Amino acid sequence: MKATFLKNITNHQMTVHHADGVFRHLSFRQSGSFTYHFNITTWPGYLCISGDMGSFVFARLRDMFEFFRGERINSGYWAEKLTAHDRHGGHRTFSHDLYKAALEHDFAQWTFGSDEDRARSWEAIADEWTGILGASTTNEAVRQALDWKCHISDQEFVDFWDHELEEYSYQFIWSCHAIQWAIARFDELPTKIVENMA
Numbered sequence: 578m579k580a581t582f583l584k585n586i587t588n589h590q591m592t593v594h595h596a597d598g599v600f601r602h603l604s605f606r607q608s609g610s611f612t613y614h615f616n617i618t619t620w621p622g623y624l625c626i627s628g629d630m631g632s633f634v635f636a637r638l639r640d641m642f643e644f645f646r647g648e649r650i651n652s653g654y655w656a657e658k659l660t661a662h663d664r665h666g667g668h669r670t671f672s673h674d675l676y677k678a679a680l681e682h683d684f685a686q687w688t689f690g691s692d693e694d695r696a697r698s699w700e701a702i703a704d705e706w707t708g709i710l711g712a713s714t715t716n717e718a719v720r721q722a723l724d725w726k727c728h729i730s731d732q733e734f735v736d737f738w739d740h741e742l743e744e745y746s747y748q749f750i751w752s753c754h755a756i757q758w759a760i761a762r763f764d765e766l767p768t769k770i771v772e773n774m775a
Contacts, residue, residue: 578747579650582754585613591762599640605759615752617759623660626756631663631748642760650753652745668749671742676718679740687732698730715742 586605594602599621606614615628624641625634637658638644644658656668684702689695712718722737 578750579754582751582758585751586755586758589613591759593763593766596763599642601642601763603759603763605755605762615755615759617756624756626752630751630755632661633659633663633668633749633752634661636660642763645756646760646764647757650750650757652750652753655753656745656749663748668746669743670746671713671715671718672744673712675740675742675744676712676722679737679742680722680734682740683734683737687730689730694730698727698732701727701729718742 586607588607589605590608592604594604596603599619601617601619603617604614605616606612611629613629615626615630618625618627619641621639622641623634623636624645625632635641635644635655635658645655659668662668680702684699687695687698689698712721719738719740719742722734726733
Protein backbone atom coordinates (compact mmCIF):
# COMPACT_ATOMS: atom_id res chain seq x y z
CA MET A 578 0.00 0.00 0.00
CA LYS A 579 2.79 2.45 0.80
CA ALA A 580 4.22 2.12 -2.71
CA THR A 581 0.78 2.88 -4.17
CA PHE A 582 0.36 5.88 -1.87
CA LEU A 583 3.78 7.28 -2.83
CA LYS A 584 2.92 6.87 -6.51
CA ASN A 585 -0.39 8.71 -5.97
CA ILE A 586 1.30 11.74 -4.39
CA THR A 587 4.51 11.88 -6.45
CA ASN A 588 3.99 15.51 -7.49
CA HIS A 589 2.17 16.77 -4.41
CA GLN A 590 3.27 20.06 -2.92
CA MET A 591 2.65 21.26 0.62
CA THR A 592 0.97 24.55 1.41
CA VAL A 593 1.09 25.72 5.03
CA HIS A 594 -1.98 27.85 5.63
CA HIS A 595 -1.41 28.14 9.36
CA ALA A 596 1.17 26.85 11.86
CA ASP A 597 1.00 28.07 15.43
CA GLY A 598 2.03 25.39 17.89
CA VAL A 599 -0.54 22.60 17.74
CA PHE A 600 -2.87 24.73 15.61
CA ARG A 601 -2.03 23.76 12.04
CA HIS A 602 -3.66 23.71 8.63
CA LEU A 603 -1.67 22.08 5.83
CA SER A 604 -2.80 21.09 2.37
CA PHE A 605 -1.15 18.75 -0.13
CA ARG A 606 -1.93 18.48 -3.82
CA GLN A 607 -0.47 18.45 -7.28
CA SER A 608 -0.54 21.86 -8.96
CA GLY A 609 -3.65 22.23 -11.09
CA SER A 610 -5.29 19.04 -9.78
CA PHE A 611 -7.35 17.90 -6.83
CA THR A 612 -6.76 14.19 -7.45
CA TYR A 613 -5.59 12.58 -4.20
CA HIS A 614 -5.44 16.00 -2.54
CA PHE A 615 -5.70 16.10 1.26
CA ASN A 616 -5.62 18.48 4.20
CA ILE A 617 -4.19 18.02 7.67
CA THR A 618 -5.74 20.13 10.40
CA THR A 619 -4.72 19.93 14.06
CA TRP A 620 -5.88 21.57 17.26
CA PRO A 621 -5.19 20.58 20.89
CA GLY A 622 -5.79 16.85 21.20
CA TYR A 623 -7.05 16.27 17.64
CA LEU A 624 -5.92 15.64 14.07
CA CYS A 625 -8.24 15.65 11.07
CA ILE A 626 -7.31 14.43 7.59
CA SER A 627 -9.78 15.35 4.86
CA GLY A 628 -9.81 15.35 1.10
CA ASP A 629 -10.11 13.07 -1.89
CA MET A 630 -9.79 9.86 0.16
CA GLY A 631 -12.34 10.80 2.81
CA SER A 632 -12.19 12.28 6.28
CA PHE A 633 -10.97 10.84 9.57
CA VAL A 634 -10.61 12.56 12.95
CA PHE A 635 -8.28 11.18 15.64
CA ALA A 636 -7.85 12.15 19.30
CA ARG A 637 -5.08 11.07 21.67
CA LEU A 638 -2.31 13.56 22.59
CA ARG A 639 -2.26 17.34 22.82
CA ASP A 640 0.07 17.38 19.82
CA MET A 641 -1.16 14.69 17.45
CA PHE A 642 1.96 15.05 15.31
CA GLU A 643 3.80 13.35 18.18
CA PHE A 644 1.30 10.50 18.06
CA PHE A 645 1.70 9.83 14.33
CA ARG A 646 5.43 10.49 13.77
CA GLY A 647 7.43 7.52 12.52
CA GLU A 648 7.62 5.04 9.68
CA ARG A 649 5.28 2.30 10.91
CA ILE A 650 1.51 2.28 10.43
CA ASN A 651 -0.28 0.89 13.49
CA SER A 652 -3.75 0.63 11.98
CA GLY A 653 -5.36 -1.25 14.86
CA TYR A 654 -4.18 1.14 17.57
CA TRP A 655 -4.81 4.22 15.45
CA ALA A 656 -8.35 3.06 14.67
CA GLU A 657 -9.02 2.99 18.42
CA LYS A 658 -8.29 6.72 18.48
CA LEU A 659 -10.86 7.60 15.81
CA THR A 660 -13.60 9.96 16.91
CA ALA A 661 -15.22 10.40 13.47
CA HIS A 662 -14.91 9.05 9.94
CA ASP A 663 -16.18 9.70 6.46
CA ARG A 664 -19.89 9.14 5.88
CA HIS A 665 -19.17 7.54 2.49
CA GLY A 666 -16.85 4.89 3.84
CA GLY A 667 -15.56 4.16 7.30
CA HIS A 668 -12.30 2.70 8.50
CA ARG A 669 -13.53 -0.90 8.19
CA THR A 670 -15.00 -2.66 5.17
CA PHE A 671 -16.52 -6.06 4.41
CA SER A 672 -14.01 -8.56 2.97
CA HIS A 673 -15.10 -11.31 0.58
CA ASP A 674 -11.77 -13.06 1.17
CA LEU A 675 -12.34 -13.21 4.94
CA TYR A 676 -15.90 -14.38 4.33
CA LYS A 677 -14.77 -17.22 2.08
CA ALA A 678 -12.04 -18.20 4.55
CA ALA A 679 -14.63 -18.30 7.37
CA LEU A 680 -16.91 -20.58 5.34
CA GLU A 681 -13.99 -22.87 4.55
CA HIS A 682 -12.93 -22.90 8.21
CA ASP A 683 -16.39 -23.88 9.44
CA PHE A 684 -16.79 -26.53 6.75
CA ALA A 685 -13.53 -28.10 7.92
CA GLN A 686 -15.14 -28.58 11.36
CA TRP A 687 -18.10 -30.55 10.03
CA THR A 688 -18.14 -34.32 10.58
CA PHE A 689 -18.99 -36.78 7.84
CA GLY A 690 -19.60 -40.50 7.63
CA SER A 691 -17.16 -40.83 4.73
CA ASP A 692 -14.75 -38.92 2.55
CA GLU A 693 -17.28 -39.29 -0.25
CA ASP A 694 -19.93 -37.46 1.81
CA ARG A 695 -17.42 -34.71 2.59
CA ALA A 696 -16.53 -34.32 -1.10
CA ARG A 697 -20.20 -34.25 -2.15
CA SER A 698 -21.02 -31.68 0.51
CA TRP A 699 -18.14 -29.48 -0.60
CA GLU A 700 -19.36 -29.77 -4.19
CA ALA A 701 -22.81 -28.65 -3.04
CA ILE A 702 -21.29 -25.58 -1.43
CA ALA A 703 -19.13 -24.90 -4.47
CA ASP A 704 -22.18 -25.19 -6.74
CA GLU A 705 -23.95 -22.51 -4.70
CA TRP A 706 -20.82 -20.49 -4.01
CA THR A 707 -21.98 -17.51 -6.04
CA GLY A 708 -25.19 -17.28 -4.07
CA ILE A 709 -23.51 -17.71 -0.71
CA LEU A 710 -20.75 -15.28 -1.54
CA GLY A 711 -23.08 -12.76 -3.11
CA ALA A 712 -23.10 -10.71 0.10
CA SER A 713 -21.86 -7.13 0.01
CA THR A 714 -22.04 -6.31 3.74
CA THR A 715 -21.09 -8.10 6.94
CA ASN A 716 -24.68 -8.39 8.13
CA GLU A 717 -25.79 -9.82 4.79
CA ALA A 718 -22.91 -12.31 4.79
CA VAL A 719 -23.73 -13.58 8.28
CA ARG A 720 -27.43 -13.86 7.44
CA GLN A 721 -26.76 -15.76 4.20
CA ALA A 722 -24.37 -18.17 5.91
CA LEU A 723 -26.79 -18.85 8.78
CA ASP A 724 -29.72 -19.33 6.39
CA TRP A 725 -27.88 -21.80 4.16
CA LYS A 726 -28.11 -25.54 4.71
CA CYS A 727 -26.22 -28.25 2.84
CA HIS A 728 -28.80 -30.49 1.16
CA ILE A 729 -26.29 -33.36 0.95
CA SER A 730 -25.31 -33.63 4.62
CA ASP A 731 -28.00 -31.51 6.33
CA GLN A 732 -25.25 -29.55 8.04
CA GLU A 733 -25.20 -25.80 8.35
CA PHE A 734 -23.07 -22.89 9.43
CA VAL A 735 -23.72 -21.99 13.07
CA ASP A 736 -22.37 -19.18 15.28
CA PHE A 737 -21.17 -17.51 12.10
CA TRP A 738 -21.34 -14.05 13.69
CA ASP A 739 -18.21 -15.00 15.67
CA HIS A 740 -16.05 -14.61 12.55
CA GLU A 741 -14.14 -11.43 11.70
CA LEU A 742 -15.37 -10.50 8.25
CA GLU A 743 -14.06 -6.95 8.01
CA GLU A 744 -10.67 -5.42 7.29
CA TYR A 745 -9.32 -1.88 7.37
CA SER A 746 -10.54 0.06 4.38
CA TYR A 747 -8.27 1.15 1.56
CA GLN A 748 -9.10 4.80 2.27
CA PHE A 749 -8.21 4.45 5.95
CA ILE A 750 -4.82 2.85 5.33
CA TRP A 751 -4.08 5.37 2.55
CA SER A 752 -4.94 8.20 4.94
CA CYS A 753 -2.67 6.76 7.63
CA HIS A 754 0.23 6.81 5.17
CA ALA A 755 -0.73 10.35 4.15
CA ILE A 756 -0.64 11.56 7.76
CA GLN A 757 2.85 10.19 8.39
CA TRP A 758 4.15 11.47 5.06
CA ALA A 759 2.66 14.94 5.67
CA ILE A 760 4.19 15.20 9.13
CA ALA A 761 7.61 14.22 7.75
CA ARG A 762 7.31 16.95 5.07
CA PHE A 763 6.30 19.53 7.68
CA ASP A 764 9.17 18.50 9.98
CA GLU A 765 11.63 19.19 7.14
CA LEU A 766 10.73 22.89 7.19
CA PRO A 767 13.29 25.14 8.92
CA THR A 768 12.10 26.27 12.37
CA LYS A 769 12.29 29.95 11.47
CA ILE A 770 9.96 29.47 8.50
CA VAL A 771 7.39 27.71 10.68
CA GLU A 772 7.64 30.42 13.34
CA ASN A 773 6.94 33.10 10.72
CA MET A 774 3.74 31.29 9.65
CA ALA A 775 2.10 31.63 13.07
